[in-house]
Amino acid sequence: MMMSSGVNYGVKASLPHLFGICLGFPLMVLMIGLGFGVVLSNQPWLHLAIKVLGVLYLCWLAWKIASSTPTSLEGSNSKPFSFLQAAAFQWVNGKAWVMASGAVAAFTTMQGQFYQDVMQITLAFLLMSLPCVGSWLIFGALLRRWLNQPVAQRGFNISMALLLLVSVWPVLLEIVQQLKAD
Numbered sequence: 001m002m003m004s005s006g007v008n009y010g011v012k013a014s015l016p017h018l019f020g021i022c023l024g025f026p027l028m029v030l031m032i033g034l035g036f037g038v039v040l041s042n043q044p045w046l047h048l049a050i051k052v053l054g055v056l057y058l059c060w061l062a063w064k065i066a067s068s069t070p071t072s073l074e075g076s077n078s079k080p081f082s083f084l085q086a087a088a089f090q091w092v093n094g095k096a097w098v099m100a101s102g103a104v105a106a107f108t109t110m111q112g113q114f115y116q117d118v119m120q121i122t123l124a125f126l127l128m129s130l131p132c133v134g135s136w137l138i139f140g141a142l143l144r145r146w147l148n149q150p151v152a153q154r155g156f157n158i159s160m161a162l163l164l165l166v167s168v169w170p171v172l173l174e175i176v177q178q179l180k181a182d
């Protein structure tokens with residue numbers, strides 16, 4: 001998504017999207033580490049509902065990306081995600097849930113330093129997200145010069161939509177397995 005934003009809107013216009021991810025995800029890690037994970041453990045239907053909403057949203061987003069009409073990269077009326085949209089998106093992104101809960105589970109101990117561990121994990125994600133997510137944005141912005149033809153834009157958008165759908169497939173399979181087990 002960040003690379004697509006870089007291609008379609010450039011670095012400057014995509015900065016709110018970038019910062020929304022870079023602050024929204026560490027906040028999610030912190031919330032899971034400080035107790036939201038307990039709520040999800042006690043209410044598995046809520047976790048399933050978040051996954052289903054996330055998959056549906058990502059499929060809708062893939063459709064929007066694939067069906068968007070090629071336009072001049074400089075003259076498009078559409079806008080990238082805002083800071084709040086990108087931060088809130090983390091909460092319906094199934095992959096973000098898996099990564100955040102997995103990091104808390106894998107890198108915390110219950111021997112008296114749990115909250116310190118959660119803070120260190122959150123800080124690590126906060127510090128590493130900008131260079132990691134930012135590199136996708138810059139890579140996308142660099143692709144702009146090769147995507148100045150409608151055919152190239154269309155191919156890129158369809159490729160990005162398909163990759164987004166492929167990334168959703170494991171979560172979708174997990175949902176199906178969970179529904180079969182219930």
